[in-house]
Amino acid sequence: MTNTKQVQLGKGPLADGAAATLAPMFAALSDPTRLRLFDLVRRAGRDGICSCDLTEPLDRSQPTISHHLKVLREAGLVESRRDGTWIWYSVAPHALDAVTHFIQR
C-alpha cells in the first residue's frame, strides 16, 4: 500500500470536485414538483411509469413535466425507454447511492 491518498479516501474534507459532482444531484431534488415526480417514478417499481400518467397528478403542463423529467434523467436519477409512442420512466440503478454516501459520510 503505497498510495496514501487511497488510505485517506473519504476521510478528508469534501473535495471541490466531489462537491461539484454531488451538487447537481441535490439540485435535481430541490424542486417540489420534481421531488413528487421522482417519487411517482420510484413507486412505479421496475416496470416504471408512462410519462402520460405523470402530467395530471402533478398539475403542471406537459412541457413542464417533460422538462423536469429531462432534469431528473440528466442527473442520473431516472432512465427512460420508448414503447411506441409512449415513454416509460423508471428509477436508475444506484440512483441515490452518491447522495446516500454523502449523508452517511
Added chain:
Amino acid sequence: MTNTKQVQLGKGPLADGAAATLAPMFAALSDPTRLRLFDLVRRAGRDGICSCDLTEPLDRSQPTISHHLKVLREAGLVESRRDGTWIWYSVAPHALDAVTHFIQR
C-alpha cells in the same frame, strides 16, 4: 384507530406539503460551496467550528460565506451560537433525518 390517514402515513405518493418541506433542504445542499461548507461544519463535531475558519478554505468572500451559512441555518441543517465576537456553527440535531427518510422511503 379511527384515523385512516394515520394508518397510511408514508405509504401514499409524496404529498404536496411534504415535497414543499423537503425541497428547501435539498436546495440548501444543491450548491457546491454550501456542500463543502456543511461538510466542514459536520466534520467539526459537537464543538462546531468558528465562522472565521470557514472563509479561507472555501475561497469565497466573507459575506458570501455568511450568506451560505444563513441558508444552511434557515434550512435547519446547522445551528450557531455566539461566543464573544465569534460565532460557532455545528450540525443541527436530526439535520438530515427528513432527507434520509425520503431517500429510504
Added chain:
DNA sequence: TAGATACTTTGATAGTCATCAATATACATC
C-alpha cells in the same frame, strides 16, 4: 469611549430556473 475584530446586511450584477403557449418531432394507424 475609541479602536479593532467578527459578522451581517444592502445593493448591484450576471446567471439560472420554473413555467407556459406555441411549435416541432416521433410513432402508430388508417
Added chain:
DNA sequence: GATGTATATTGATGACTATCAAAGTATCTA
C-alpha cells in the same frame, strides 16, 4: 401519405440565486 396521439424543443417571462464591494452592527479590549 394523412391524421391523431405522445413527447420534446423553443421562446418568453418573472422569480430566484451566487457573488462581491461597501456599509452597518455587535462585541471585546484598552
